[in-house]
Amino acid sequence: MTYREEDRNEQIFLSDSDRKSALPIRLQRLSALPWYDCWVQQLRIEKKSKHTIRAYTLSAKTFSLTKLPGEDEKSWDLLSQMPVGEFHQIANPEKGRMDAWMNTLGSLSPSSLNARIAATSHLLKWLGHGVPDWIQRPSKRKSLPRTLGRAELSRLREASNNSEDPLSSPIVTILLDTGLRVSELCGLDIEDIDLDDLSALVIGGKGEKDRTVLFTSATVRAVESWLPIRKSRARLTGTDDGERALLLSSRGRRMNPRSVQKLVDRLADDSDIPRSRLSPHTLRHTFATGLLERGADLVTIQRLLGHSSIATTRVYLEIGDQTLREIYHRAQRTPPIATPSFENELSEIRNKNGYEAITQIE
Structure with missing residues (x-):
């Protein structure tokens, strides 16, 4: 059973005092561990290449560091060590962080933008969040591989x-x-x-x-x-x-x-x-x-x-x-x-x- 199927089947609701909300059952035992290390381990389990892991973690970093109005600025060292339960709440796309992050990517090419969206979508789904319906990947201009004559x-x-x-x-x-x-x-x-x-x-x-x-x-x-x-x-x-x-x-x-x-x-x-x-x-x-x-x-x-x-x-x-x-x-x-x-x-x-x-x- 994949983690997405587990998310659909059962969720554990934790108290507000624990700063954890609607955690999927598979993440309950990880709730006190650093989210970044746990997520990177998941990427390795899925046999993502070193290049893919590097690209995914870069996108996750920029997404995490995106500051919403009224929030205090946090360092990456602090964010990356945040427990899964706490980061689950911060990463909730309904709070607007996904929107704010997407607004910073306007200058990227379609292929680069698609890669960033894929990385952050993976992170959100791993956390048990849904990816907002309004997020659509831009279509890439069809191109052909370069060869030599x-x-x-x-x-x-x-x-x-x-x-x-x-x-x-x-x-x-x-x-x-x-x-x-x-x-x-x-x-x-x-x-x-x-x-x-x-x-x-x-x-x-x-x-x-x-x-x-x-x-x-x-x-x-x-x-x-x-x-x-x-x-x-x-x-x-x-x-x-x-x-x-x-x-x-x-x-x-x-x-x-x-x-x-x-x-x-x-x-x-x-x-x-x-x-x-x-x-x-x-x-x-x-x-x-x-x-x-x-x-x-x-x-x-x-x-x-x-x-x-x-x-x-x-x-x-x-x-x-x-x-x-x-x-x-x-x-x-x-x-x-x-x-x-x-x-x-x-x-x-x-x-x-x-x-x-x-x-x-x-």
């Missing part, structure tokens, strides 16, 4: 192969050949790699789900060329994490997503690709669209990408549809002359236009 891919591969940074080639090759998220790439350990089986096991991906990703012969060559350098770097720290991580910095430390992005930025400069058009996630999208254009079905792509819902994967169909529409309409406006092949047309459109980046795709 063939010419850009060629320049990127050449730049990574010629780079003085020995991490460039393995990172670019692995991302393009597996579709890994950058956090998953950084989390790979040496024992997760099976070069004989042409695969790697991703432990605790998004949603704490494990999955297997597949290698090509190019992936194997890139990893094999990296391993001797990795071995020498692993000796620099002597830590357990340094000895286990597949990708190590020049200081012998596990690579993190920010370090990978900086490396990709340098490769973008060397490849004559705008930095705004190139990120580790761009390579993930390029991997997915490449599979689709070569005839892979959505279920296969979903499993390789680690999407929990095929609806997330379906966005790549829209890329194909949009590309076909552009080719068709341009052909209708063009006199019959010798035209490039269909694949060259696809590449030309991708190189010329690109697509607006979407960061919310898993």
